[in-house]
Amino acid sequence: MSSIDYSQKIPNNVNLSDDRTLQRALEQWQPNFIDWWGDVGPEGSVDSEVYLRTAVSVDPQGWAQFGHTKMKDYRWGIFMNPGEADRTIHFGDHKGEKAWQDVPGEHRANLRRIIVTQGDTEPASVEQQRHLGLTAPSMYDLRNLYQINVEEGRHLWAMVYLLHKHFGRDGREEAEALLERRSGDANNPRILGAFNEATPDWLAFFMFTYFTDRDGKFQLCALAESAFDPLARTTKFMLTEEAHHMFVGESGISRVISRTVAAMNELQTDDVAKLRAAGVIDLPTLQRYLNFHYSVTIDLFGADESSNAATFYSTGIKGRFEEGKRDDDHVLKGQSYKILEARDGQLIEKEVPLLNALNEVLRDDFIKDSVAGVGRWNRVIEKAGLPQRLTVPHKAFHRNIGALSGVKVSPDGRVVSAVEWQANESKWLPTAEDRAYVASLMGRVVEPGKFANWIAPPVMGINRQPVDFEYVRFN
């Protein structure tokens, strides 16, 4: 059950060949996916042979097999964690009932919406990152980019499988539409804001994979609790892939910081102009990129008060992060949660029903997790003997969704006037000049073992290979 059949046109561990109609429908979608990948997938990658991991089984040990694979021959497929016999729903109004193997009619529209929204982020990020291969800071980094790209493509497959199998004609239409929307396209954009922002350079890419892929982790964790068992099993396997994406972000930023603090010590300066002249990314610029990606990402959790969030939970569609580890009643009626609101120029806490605040609960869990990694970045600065520190901005900073979207708030959490915002925006968010400077550093470095000047080599290679391993063979 857990091993994957690669002899099929579509590799899978869901016995696809037992359902000829479904198999045919997916085999018709497959060439459209390949065309989409060719159109907006990673630029210039088609003939490269890349040291990629491929899922061979979904067992916790050894699901991945490493080897050089031609990008155009990558085998995307449908992989699900094995089901638990007699799994029951463990939260919401249906608590204690049997988990659903198919979609109950009354929850069909909401489930479809959730699957489509998740599915839409996957191809979006591939589109956002498509030019980055041209400016990779090393062969090692190029390989990691491609690994993430093929896995985001596979995540699209995961959602498309659910749409085709469980949602009939509507599902098939949604699956087509997932290949038609384009990140940043004014006429047919991706569904969520952060997935229409450009990822123009590798600093943005590392911030994106640290913060925005982590949003993915939290959404997937909440869906892994779902009463709809196929969704729970699919997302559990996706989570094992997601871990590497966040690793790329965290270690990427860590290596940028490493290089920057080395230059600061070498030159005995924190002067931005001098550091830029030395070709490294100054800490204030890093902080502004962090502020941007963090704030855009926490918007993804949605409005702080949401009756949809309550419905999703109570109906069993979407749980909380680590639902099973929490020791409350898992029904949550009559409980409250504190959210923020701006009143008379002040941020104040307001108690709302917990069920309506579940977006905020997930956002707060995300914030805790993100802050931990920022602490690890700070240790790199600390170890270099320097006093500077990076921080995450206040959660009301630069928000475009929810009650806080109507006010301007500084990174340290003060409500500010439009005038004060304007006077400081260039200190708080990346400026055109910052972006131009970072862009000026982006040149392609792809000889094995060589690294661009602005980033330190990693401590270890991938799959215990040496850092100067030939991770990509260009053809």
Ligand SMILES: [Fe+2]
């Ligand atoms: Fe993904």
Ligand SMILES: [Fe+2]
């Ligand atoms: Fe990801």
